[in-house]
Structure formats: structure tokens, C-alpha cells
Amino acid sequence: xxxxxxxxxxxxxxxxxxxxxxxxxxxxxxxxxxxxxxxxxxxxxxxxxxxxxxxxxxxxxxxxxxxxxxxxxxxxxxxxxxxxxxxxxxxxxxxxxxxxxxxxxxxxxxxxxxxxxxxxxxxxxxxxxxxxxxxxxxxxxxxxxxxxxx
Numbered sequence: 001x002x003x004x005x006x007x008x009x010x011x012x013x014x015x016x017x018x019x020x021x022x023x024x025x026x027x028x029x030x031x032x033x034x035x036x037x038x039x040x041x042x043x044x045x046x047x048x049x050x051x052x053x054x055x056x057x058x059x060x061x062x063x064x065x066x067x068x069x070x071x072x073x074x075x076x077x078x079x080x081x082x083x084x085x086x087x088x089x090x091x092x093x094x095x096x097x098x099x100x101x102x103x104x105x106x107x108x109x110x111x112x113x114x115x116x117x118x119x120x121x122x123x124x125x126x127x128x129x130x131x132x133x134x135x136x137x138x139x140x141x142x143x144x145x146x147x148x149x150x
Contacts, residue, residue, distance in 0.1 A: 002052075002063060003129035004048055004067075004126065004129065005051075005122065005128075006045075006048045006049065006052060007129065008125035010121060010124075011045060014040070014041040014044045014118075015045060018041030021034055021037040022038065026038070035112070039112045039115035040115045044121055044125075045122070046070075046122075047067065047070040047074040047123075051066050051070040051126070054066050054069075067126045071122060074119060075116060075119055078113075079116070082109055083108070088108050091106055
């Protein structure tokens with residue numbers, strides 16, 4: 001199995017926080033903190049999920065580039081959605097299609113960009129997961145040699 005960083009404990013905590021925030025906290029405790037929790041968990045998880053989807057079937061040696069590309073794409077998309085009204089409206093429509101709901105509203109809020117450092121955390125989650133997978137495969141007979149595919 002290819003390490004994506006999605007099973008790293010930090011990513012799993014971000015997933016749990018994001019789900020708890022979406023399904024409970026935002027409804028019962030609306031406010032700026034629940035909005036920031038959504039941004040932080042979403043920005044951390046988005047590139048890892050995108051990379052896992054985009055990287056299916058690609059050679060292992062390309063996967064770090066896929067992760068980096070997904071991190072850059074997430075940074076650009078998130079920044080545009082938070083700062084530029086046309087991008088914000090497109091993102092709302094896409095989320096409405098995914099959620100099959102007409103009630104999706106994304107805030108145009110430059111302060112949400114405080115979540116962007118989570119992209120570095122996402123990269124760290126991937127690198128730690130990849131390093132652990134390489135160490136495991138190096139210990140197995142017929143595993144990777146020096147961390148590369150044969």
C-alpha cells in the first residue's frame with residue numbers, strides 16, 4: 001500500500017475534528033472558531049486526499065511530486081475561494097452538487113488564510129508516512145533497495 005499520509009495520527013485527528021465540527025460543533029456552537037476549525041482540518045486533509053486519488057496507478061517514485069502538486073493546487077484554490085468572489089461562487093456550486101444541498105455558503109474571508117500553514121503539516125504527514133513505509137519495506141525480503149522501486 002502506498003503511503004499517503006492519510007493514516008498518520010495527525011491527519012486522523014484532523015479528520016475527527018473536521019467531522020465533529022461539521023456534524024455537531026457548527027450547529028450547536030456557531031462562531032468564528034468553528035469556521036477556523038473547518039478551514040484547518042480541510043486544508044490539512046485536502047491535499048492528502050487529492051494525492052491519494054490522483055496518484056492511483058502512478059509509479060511510486062512520482063508520488064512525492066503528486067503530493068507537492070496537490071499541496072500547491074490546494075493553496076491556490078483555497079486562496080482564490082477565500083479572496084475572489086467568482087471562485088467562491090464556483091466552489092459553493094460544486095459543494096452544493098456534492099452535498100445535494102442548496103444551503104452551502106462559503107465565507108469570503110481573508111482571515112481564513114491562517115489555515116494555509118496546515119499545508120506544511122500535510123507535507124510532513126506524508127513524509128513521515130513515506131519514511132516509515134520505506135523502513136518497513138527495507139526490512140522485508142525482496143523489499144525496496146535504498147527507498148526506490150526496482
